[in-house]
Amino acid sequence: MAPATQTTRTTRTTGGLTVADLSQIVKAYDVRGVVPDQWDEPLAELFGAAFVQVTGASGIVVGHDMRPSSPGLSRAFGKGAAAQGADVTEIGLCSTDQLYYASGALDLPGAMFTASHNPAQYNGIKLCRAGAAPVGQDTGLDDIRALVEEWAESGAPAPAPTTGTLTHRETLGDYAAHLRSLVDLASIRPLKVVVDAGNGMGGHTVPSVFEGLPLTLVPMYFELDGTFPNHEANPLDPANIVDLQQRVREEGADLGLALDGDADRCFVVDERGEGVSPSAIAALVAARELARNGGKGTVIHNLITSWSVAEVVKENGGTPVRTRVGHSFIKGEMARTGAIFGGEHSAHYYFRDFWNADTGLLAALHVLAALGGQEKPLSRLVAQYDRYAASGEINSTVTDQPARTADVRAAFETPDVTVDTMDGLTVTAGEWWFNLRPSNTEPLLRLNVEARDETTMAKIRDEVLALVRA
Structure with missing residues (x-):
């Protein structure tokens, strides 16, 4: 394989398709990236094929939002799924919860093409199993990514003996x-x-x-x-x-x-x-x-x-x-x-x-x-x-998230508070609590503070931010 021209890109040897490093677009809960720089319709087709192989589905439902790239990506995904033998029900323009409704009501795995609130150049896929059951890193998304990476370099998978159908449903x-x-x-x-x-x-x-x-x-x-x-x-x-x-x-x-x-x-x-x-x-x-x-x-x-x-x-x-x-x-x-x-x-x-x-x-x-x-x-x-008085979510750009989190923990961990690490760092006292957790996708620490009164909330908020942004 020829060397990549950028550190975040690899090149598929079959067909010359250039695709972004999938670690940049396959997130914890979904697929999301810039179109066509990070992914495009040929790659969406591979995702469709991989989704069918991982779920073992004989049928799926696919919908999309109003982004300019959504119809083409959605159709390509459906083509990839149909090539693997799945019958594809296309519901066209829909909200994400409308796609979940279709997955539940029709008892089919589903794929929703959307990047939610991201800017226009972004798009993504939210995936679910039949009955709207979630697909994330630990429930199939990592397996889908691995197949797409393999095929992006070695060539698309062989089609199924019988191609699935593509039909529209309101x-x-x-x-x-x-x-x-x-x-x-x-x-x-x-x-x-x-x-x-x-x-x-x-x-x-x-x-x-x-x-x-x-x-x-x-x-x-x-x-x-x-x-x-x-x-x-x-x-x-x-x-x-x-x-x-x-x-x-x-x-x-x-x-x-x-x-x-x-x-x-x-x-x-x-x-x-x-x-x-x-x-x-x-x-x-x-x-x-x-x-x-x-x-x-x-x-x-x-x-x-x-x-x-x-x-x-x-x-x-x-x-x-x-x-x-x-x-x-x-x-x-x-x-x-x-x-x-x-x-x-x-x-x-x-x-x-x-x-x-x-x-x-x-x-x-x-x-x-x-x-x-x-x-x-x-x-x-x-x-x-x-x-109660709440700070709302406050984001801070931080290059070393673990070090800053450790600094905050060291400053606040006393016998009078409870500390847990279920998701980031949560420190709880009688009159207040705060949670500090890293972003999954950006060099950010996210802070949320709540207290029984506004003055206490502001005091704790400012103390934590001073440590985070030091």
């Missing part, structure tokens, strides 16, 4: 009906809701999901445009909800909803235009899901959610279970424990009745039902679930 209406069947909205008071889709897939799904409900919908940026002309489709960045906050106030709306690019995350803004903590939303939904299940059930929460989530779960008769950050860990714990619901600080919400998968719009329906079932404004409704 799933949007069934997906929307399923979500509405899980929350009773029939008797809520009329509500005015502003939705910022960020030119992402929410513009495709929200009209169908909200159809027939007693809602006045004010749409923002519903035009599907994978170049994101208005703002980045990442509602956890405060800069990206400024337009929504202003519009909620201008319209006198009851609330606002912001969706990310593939519409699986949902961020909530109250009637004042103030953002509502995803932990408060997780607590609210947990209380409602426990009520639906007779006041019993397990609720999963990651270790960065507020103290209030576990407190509310216990107050409503449930059992909270703490886990690492990331959908594969949440879904794994939900399957292991039979949990009814799971919530993350990043506005991912998971439901047993949605195949343990995450769906932001189902969480939004719960918020609408809770708000519309009583007369108080949203700010007062969620106050009971938002009990």
Whole structure:
């Protein structure tokens, strides 16, 4: 094989296909990289073939978002899968949770082409087994990567004796009906809701999901445009909800909803235009899901959610279970424990009745039902679930993440605190806690701090950041 011209690239000897080093694009939970610099349609075709070989699937379902590169990558993946004998159901434009719905309802492994909130030049694949079960590094993704690397250098695999079929199927209406069947909205008071889709897939799904409900919908940026002309489709960045906050106030709306690019995350803004903590939303939904299940059930929460989530779960008769950050860990714990619901600080919400998968719009329906079932404004409704002062996630660029983490641990580890390393470093005292964990993909340390009051939170935050950024 000829030597690579760049340290992050290798060259396949058959056909001259140049591909990025797969370690750069195969992440812990998905595939993600720049198109065509790091991956392209020929490589997507190999991923399709490898997905079928690793899962042993006789059929798969494939969908894609609105990015310019998504249709071609999705079709190439389907061709690779069909060449290995799998029948491919293409559902076309969809949100990630719509793909999970199709995987669950059709009982097929699935592939969703999206890079979520990343810039337009990026694309990726979120993979799942039948029933929307996650595929991550330890559950098949490493095996898929190994096959793709082998074929990228030695040539594509031999086709199966019988090529699979490629057929199209519409799933949007069934997906929307399923979500509405899980929350009773029939008797809520009329509500005015502003939705910022960020030119992402929410513009495709929200009209169908909200159809027939007693809602006045004010749409923002519903035009599907994978170049994101208005703002980045990442509602956890405060800069990206400024337009929504202003519009909620201008319209006198009851609330606002912001969706990310593939519409699986949902961020909530109250009637004042103030953002509502995803932990408060997780607590609210947990209380409602426990009520639906007779006041019993397990609720999963990651270790960065507020103290209030576990407190509310216990107050409503449930059992909270703490886990690492990331959908594969949440879904794994939900399957292991039979949990009814799971919530993350990043506005991912998971439901047993949605195949343990995450769906932001189902969480939004719960918020609408809770708000519309009583007369108080949203700010007062969620106050009971938002009990502590939180820093939000603060990122610091750090060249030596382990050394900086060790410095922080040495400074804070005393007999008065509890230290654990489930996911990064978590230090807990009676009045506060913080978590410091490295990014999986960037030279960053991510800090989250919570305390019983704002002054204590700011003090701990500043002390940790001084050590991290020294």
